[in-house]
Amino acid sequence: MKITAIALNTFKEAIRDRILYLLLFFAVVSLIFSRLLAILAVGDRVKIIMDVGLASLSLFGALMAILMGTSLVFKEIDKKTIYTLLSKPIHRYQFLLGKFFGLILTLLVMLFFMSLIFIVIVLLHSGRIEWGMFAALAFIFLELCLITAVAMFFSCISSPILSSVFSLSFYLIGHLSWGLETLINKIKPGFGKTIVQVLYTLIPDLENFNFKTEIVHHLPVPPQVFLYATIYGIMYTLFVLTAAMLVFRKRDFV
Amino acid sequence: MGNALKITGLFKSFKSEFLRKNIEILKGISLSVEEGEIFGYLGPNGAGKTTTLKCILGLIFPDKGEIEILGLPYLSLKAKARIGFLPENPYFYDYLTASEFLRFYCQLHQIKKADIEEKTSTLLSLVGLEKSSSLQLRKFSKGMLQRIGLAQALLNEPELVLLDEPLGGLDPLGRKEIRDIIVRLKEEGKTVFLSSHILQDIEMVCDRVAIIVSGQIINQGRLHDLISQKILFTETTISGIKEEELKKYGECVSSYGGRTLIKITDEKKVEKILELVHTKKAKIHSLVPRTESLEDLFVGTVKQE
Numbered sequence: 001m002k003i004t005a006i007a008l009n010t011f012k013e014a015i016r017d018r019i020l021y022l023l024l025f026f027a028v029v030s031l032i033f034s035r036l037l038a039i040l041a042v043g044d045r046v047k048i049i050m051d052v053g054l055a056s057l058s059l060f061g062a063l064m065a066i067l068m069g070t071s072l073v074f075k076e077i078d079k080k081t082i083y084t085l086l087s088k089p090i091h092r093y094q095f096l097l098g099k100f101f102g103l104i105l106t107l108l109v110m111l112f113f114m115s116l117i118f119i120v121i122v123l124l125h126s127g128r129i130e131w132g133m134f135a136a137l138a139f140i141f142l143e144l145c146l147i148t149a150v151a152m153f154f155s156c157i158s159s160p161i162l163s164s165v166f167s168l169s170f171y172l173i174g175h176l177s178w179g180l181e182t183l184i185n186k187i188k189p190g191f192g193k194t195i196v197q198v199l200y201t202l203i204p205d206l207e208n209f210n211f212k213t214e215i216v217h218h219l220p221v222p223p224q225v226f227l228y229a230t231i232y233g234i235m236y237t238l239f240v241l242t243a244a245m246l247v248f249r250k251r252d253f254v
Numbered sequence: 255m256g257n258a259l260k261i262t263g264l265f266k267s268f269k270s271e272f273l274r275k276n277i278e279i280l281k282g283i284s285l286s287v288e289e290g291e292i293f294g295y296l297g298p299n300g301a302g303k304t305t306t307l308k309c310i311l312g313l314i315f316p317d318k319g320e321i322e323i324l325g326l327p328y329l330s331l332k333a334k335a336r337i338g339f340l341p342e343n344p345y346f347y348d349y350l351t352a353s354e355f356l357r358f359y360c361q362l363h364q365i366k367k368a369d370i371e372e373k374t375s376t377l378l379s380l381v382g383l384e385k386s387s388s389l390q391l392r393k394f395s396k397g398m399l400q401r402i403g404l405a406q407a408l409l410n411e412p413e414l415v416l417l418d419e420p421l422g423g424l425d426p427l428g429r430k431e432i433r434d435i436i437v438r439l440k441e442e443g444k445t446v447f448l449s450s451h452i453l454q455d456i457e458m459v460c461d462r463v464a465i466i467v468s469g470q471i472i473n474q475g476r477l478h479d480l481i482s483q484k485i486l487f488t489e490t491t492i493s494g495i496k497e498e499e500l501k502k503y504g505e506c507v508s509s510y511g512g513r514t515l516i517k518i519t520d521e522k523k524v525e526k527i528l529e530l531v532h533t534k535k536a537k538i539h540s541l542v543p544r545t546e547s548l549e550d551l552f553v554g555t556v557k558q559e
Contacts, residue, residue, distance in 0.1 A: 005361035009347065016349050080345040084406065087311045087339040087416075088362040089331040252314040254268065 002090050003098045010102020014068055020110065023067070027060035027114050035121055046126040047216050053118045054136050054212045061111055061144045062171050068103055069151025070163035082253055093245045100152060100241060107144050111137070132215035135226070142233040143209040147171060149237045153244035156251065174206030208232050256325060258414045258445035259287040259310070264319030266305055279305045281469040283319070287414075287447055287462075292440050294460035294477075295449040296548075298556060302469040303449045304342060307418050311339055324413055335363065338412035342419040342449075344403035348392035352383055352402055355391060356409060363410040377405040382431065396423040404432065408439075415439055416447045421455050433459055457548040465555055473555055482546040487519045489544060490527065494536030503527045513539060 014020065034052035038045035073096070076082040085095060115137050122130060150170050154163035180200040187193050208229045214221045264283040267276050280302050287293040297303050308314045310321055312329045321328040324336055346355060356374045365373060378384045381401035386394070394402065400423060407415055420436070421429045436459050439446055450456055456463055457477065464474035473480060487504075493513045497506055503526060504518035518524050524541075531538055 002362055002364070005358060009350075009358050013347065013349060080341065081347055083308075083311070083313060083341045084339065084344070084346065084359075084403075085362075086313055087334065087337070088359065089334040089364075090362055091331070250315065252268075253308070254314065 002094050003101065006085075006090075006095060006098020007101035007105060010072060010099050011105045014072065014103060014106040015109070017068065019067055020064060020106070023060050023064050024110060024114065027056055028117055030056035030060065031114070031118050031121055035125070038125070046122065046130075049122055049125055050130065050133065050216045051212060053121065054133070054140070054216070057111065057114050057118060057137070058140045058143065058210075058212075060114065061107060061140060062147050064110055065103070065107055065144045065147040066151050066164055066167040066171065068106065069148045070155045070160045070167060072103065073099055073152055073155045074160045074163070077253060086253070092248050096152065096156075096241075096245055096248050100148065103148050103152075104145055107148065108141065111141055111144070130215075132218070135221075136211050136215045139209040139211055139226075139229060139233075142230065143206055146204070146206075146209075146233055146237045146240065149240040149244065153240050153247070156244050156247045170204070171206065174204045175210075177203045177205045178207050204236055205232075256289050257286045257322070258289045258324055259285075259293075259447060260320075260322040261285050261306070261310070262320045264306065264309060264321065265317045266302075266309060266314065267317055279469050280309070280316070280319075283466070283469070283471055285464050285471060285474060287445060289413075289445050290440065290443055291461040292436060292446040292448060292459050294456035294463035295447060295466065296451065296453070296456055296463050296552060297466035298451060301466045303451075303466060304418055305469075306466070307339075307416060307449060310416065311337075335410060336413045338407035338410060338415045340400075340403045340407040340415075340417045340420055342422065343396075344399045346391050346399065346402070346406075349390060351388050351390050352378060352394075353387040355402065356405060359406045360409055365409070373409055377409055380408070380435070381405045397425060397428045400424055400428070400432070404435065412444065414445045414447065416449075418449045419451070420448065421450065421452060429455070453547075453549045453552055463548070465552060467556055472558075473551070477548065481548060481551055485521065485543045485545055486550070487517050487544050488521070488524050488541065489515065489517055490524075490541045491515050491539040492527070492531060492536055493539065495530065495534055499530075500527070503530075 031053050034049045034056065037052055038048040041048050076085070076099075082095075086092065119129070119133065122133065147167065147170070151163060151167040154166045158166070177200060180196055180203070183196050184193060184200060187196065211221060213219070262284050264280050265278070266280040267278040269275070270277055283302070283306055295303055295306070305314070309316045309319075310323070310328060312334075323333040326333040347358075350358065353374050356377060357370055360370045360373060375384065375387070378387050381404055383398060383401055383405070386398065391399065391402065400420065404417075404420065407417070417436070421432055424432060433455065436446055436448065448456065448460060460477060462474070462476050463480065464471050466472070489507070491513050492500065495514070497509050497514050500506060500514055500516050503523045504516045504520075507515040507517050509515070516527075518527065528538075530536075
């Protein structure tokens, strides 16, 4: 299948990128740092390791998704490899989907290795496997899929530097959008409130994928919340990917 | 015989970077390439050759005009499955080895898994790269990249092969090998669209040519019809007669080691000079009548424009 061939080729390309290993190195350093932080901290050390560890995985995973997602499509255009590729019997959307799945596969492998180190650190400290961590990791992965789609969308319309800035802003705003919700409850009805409500609807709420606190502190999470987060993640990713494909469909490769 | 490629009234313009001014690159290109021929697309740098090819391949979208490949709409996958393309200065995935690279493109053409290995090794030996099959493309020379590029263009046994400057950057031996492959493609019944600014290549292999200047085709047809068969001048190298005496018959181009190269524009004077050589018991080393070349036609046409 053509999409699979492009995805595997993308995976081969991404896995040979040095930036990926640099980020992986820092992620591991950060995981080890969580262990040191736990020694210095007062309170439940396992909780601190899990909290800092999951936050590191989310942050470095997002950085990997942004840096690779914004550069891989651009590289194809910049290095003109896209000329030969699109002269073959493939649709442009197949090219984009191939790139997307290739990156997702890369992120899955990277997240697997980072998670393995993280689980071993937690296991060494607590002596037991915290099953809830797997749910947290699954939602980190879902968030990375969405960020990859967003990074690819921006790389279809602008340069890698601008796309990285836009994608990073998307990530940060997405994690801070709950502030808007608080604002909506605090201000009086009127024009200002409507504007904030529109903004809140448009801006993604990436905190939907954040179950760190609940899992670290063993708080109950109703199954429908997990279901809502899954549907939200899949729908948003599909929406952004469709937008990227529509932009890419009519683009001239000069 | 049908048309392998038909372009009618093709227009393409781009917006400039800063002032967003409209720059017209193609100004109504129309041409047709017959099945089984080698068609030369000739033009100076910046004339619009690569832009035309990019339109044919769907890499850019024309503002106006129609393109048909083997009777099919040019953007259809069926049409793309029947063409091969070698870009100018081939850019490929340099982290792949030569066989990985060909295998990847075989997958895009949905060639059966069982046939991929055989196809890859046949093509590598066709382009003389069988010994470099496990070498990464980043270690390839420019000539080798051109060859592997040609291999990927041929792996689906295309009916129409589009080549953009295929002989650029090759040494004389490499150029001859690629030219031979192009001729062999024609013998196999394939159609070749050869875009180039190197006149000798086109003249040596093409059946028909189109000359594009500033986005417009200003001359097209069979090479024999375009180039006049009239002798323009004759060049001859003679020894045993003084240069002063030879000057009466034509222009002395050079003189070295007792041999004089003389350019004669009047055909009657050629016969007279032969008589003189006979009488003076001198020696003729060469006698070459020069007809109009593609270069003469090209330079003349471009200057006119």
